Amino acid sequence: MVGVAGVLLVVLAASFTFVYASTGSQLRSQIDRSIHDSALQLRSAIVQRRARSAISVLASAQSYAHSQPYRDSSVLLFVVVPGLGSTSNHPELFGSTREDHEPEQARTQERAQGRLLERPASGYSTRQAPDTGPLRVFETSFRVDGHLAYVGAGEPLATIDHAQEVVRHSFEVAGAAGLVLALLAAYLVGSRVAAPIRRSADVAARIDAGDLTPRIHLPATASSELQVMAEALNHMLDRLAAAFAAQREFIADASHELRTPLTVLRGQIEVMSGGDRADGSLSAAELERVRRLMEAELARLTRLVDDLLVLAQSERADFLHPTPFRLDELVTELWDGLSLIAERDFQIGPLEPLTLSADPDRLAQALRNLARNAIAHTEAPNGLVRIEVSRRGPSTVRITVRDDGPGIPRELRGRVFERFYRTDEARTRRSGGAGLGLAIVRAVAEAHHGSVRVLDEPGRGAALAIDLPL
Ligand SMILES: Nc1ncnc2c1ncn2[C@@H]1O[C@H](COP(=O)(O)OP(=O)(O)O)[C@@H](O)[C@H]1O
Ligand SMILES: [Mg+2]
Structure with a gap:
């Protein structure tokens, strides 16, 4: 039971670690691909409008950004022309709108983030944004009208945390349910397998206590291997019981056969001490009769003991000398x-x-x-x-x-x-x-x-x- 639970926990932990990590890295590379594609699309959109000046770059970027607002796609798009200004589909990040219902502190933070983005770079980076949490950003630059313009796209990494949270939660629920079910199944299977063995052990214990009569009776549902084993054990017990019974009978018979001549001998000794003569001693004829009787009984006794000895030896390997x-x-x-x-x-x-x-x-x-x-x-x-x-x-x-x-x-x-x-x-x-x-x-x-x-x-x-x- 403990083993089953342990194995299950190890398997669960391993697959959780794998799924958790691969979900993270898969989403991360998906985000990287998405912001890379978005930034390049933005750049090619600007280039296609054939903007001649840095100002018109910002204008065409503005109209493109408006067509893809941040709240629909969660992809932050921005164009920065250092020295001239910037535009974004999430203007709050650049501090260019004033929404009075937002607390002053939040707006200050967002503007700080906007300023962060105004210091552009090239390639991938992860930046802190208070509104969205960590932000994955891809930027690339192009030249227009002697100015270097930067286009960029960013996505909050919070989606990854969220997805991983979902994975962890699913594993917790599935793991707990699986553990309970597995333990239940292990218990049921274990007791089904162990029951016949326990029964055999009970029989063995009773036999150990000296009673050779118990036999193993398995239900018809027990497996055929167990049935064969039970049959073999029962057969062995039958043979043991028969052997013990034969031995007991043999000893009883031998004792009985030995007692008969011994009884006769004792009787003759009593006859000798009784005596048929006046002084209590035996007559010569009577003495001779008793002597012959005793000799005959001793001969019987000797033969009996010799025969018993031969039979006992007959079961030994060195019985014969061929x-x-x-x-x-x-x-x-x-x-x-x-x-x-x-x-x-x-x-x-x-x-x-x-x-x-x-x-x-x-x-x-x-x-x-x-x-x-x-x-x-x-x-x-x-x-x-x-x-x-x-x-x-x-x-x-x-x-x-x-x-x-x-x-x-x-x-x-x-x-x-x-x-x-x-x-x-x-x-x-x-x-x-x-x-x-x-x-x-x-x-x-x-x-x-x-x-x-x-x-x-x-x-x-x-x-x-x-x-x-x-
Ligand atoms: N040749 C025989 N003719 C008739 N009965 C015999 C003969 N041999 C053996 N038996 C019978 O078989 C029984 C077993 O013989 P045995 O083992 O030699 O025992 P016992 O000690 O009585 O001689 C005896 O009771 C005997 O009556
Ligand atoms: Mg004989």
Whole structure:
């Protein structure tokens, strides 16, 4: 606002100075031209009458001057023949008339001016005249009958002051009106532009206070750039809110999963201090049972913490340590090892000799999670746990782990990879993990720029496939 007013004032002042000065100089040169022309016309009029003597010069000048009285044209005309006399269309200036209604003092002044003009010169000059104010005069001389005669014309400069006065007055009025209008317009435009930004700032302030729900709603009249900006900010807030919600949920789930084994452990400690024997101590058999239970819970706890750690690391850049290795050898070793911990029908399907550049430890961990699920969902001793490695296209290898268990219901296939997600059937069982196994498989696959999915295949059992780029 202050800026707008300042700029406007500077522009007004500059154009005023220009117009004021150019009006002055234009009028001045106009006056100069006019008195120059008038003096020359007067001279040629006298010359045309072919005056022979200085006296007849004055006479013909007199008649010419009478035809152009001062009061009609504001151009003072005069002829001076030094020594002989003078004539003018404004006789008061030369003191040659007596008008009794004029005060004596005024007439004296005018006569003084007349005497001033009686001392002629050549060219332009500016002289003081009390009646008319400063007077611009042009004089030129010519010779007649051995005498030097001067003709002259003059115009009062007061017209310039008057014109400049008009200019100044117009500028004052126009400037004041323009300033008020410009400030009003600036205020209206400014508040129109600032309103959406103020609204965004309000939203930002509320978000700063910890509330992620406010969104920027602009009126339909706001400009498209502002609409795009508001949309982008709202979209960002949506994502932030979702991320915070997911994090809160993850922490809540993790705390809940950690509490369960801790509760069991505390219960077992209470059992130990209770004792089933007369002296308050535990029998050897009971002690052994409690020890096994506590060991199982500690194992759960350890696995849970390990899994949480892996998931946290999976978001870091140094999650993987890739190195070239033989995928077929890794799979064979892994399946040989599994047959030591569970009794199933472990099968290795078609296995191409293949060198893969990936992180073998992370990949083994992912495959172990898939195998553990297959084991968990099949029966000993003949449940099928099978792994296959096949190429899919020139640059992708697919590792499939399948079993002949109940399979994963189609409607849950999208969800089983979520963190802490377990099917209802798995939830009621105390065995199995906390629902992080497949989340880790997905994190490992995606860290390798690959993917994991539940295959949609006819027949019994589940088939989960990891696709990795070669
Ligand atoms: N091979 C499978 N057959 C049937 N259900 C499975 C299989 N693998 C995973 N699931 C189901 O998917 C859910 C998520 O698996 P996972 O992330 O490994 O969690 P969990 O800790 O329960 O093993 C589990 O509840 C489980 O019931
Ligand atoms: Mg699992």
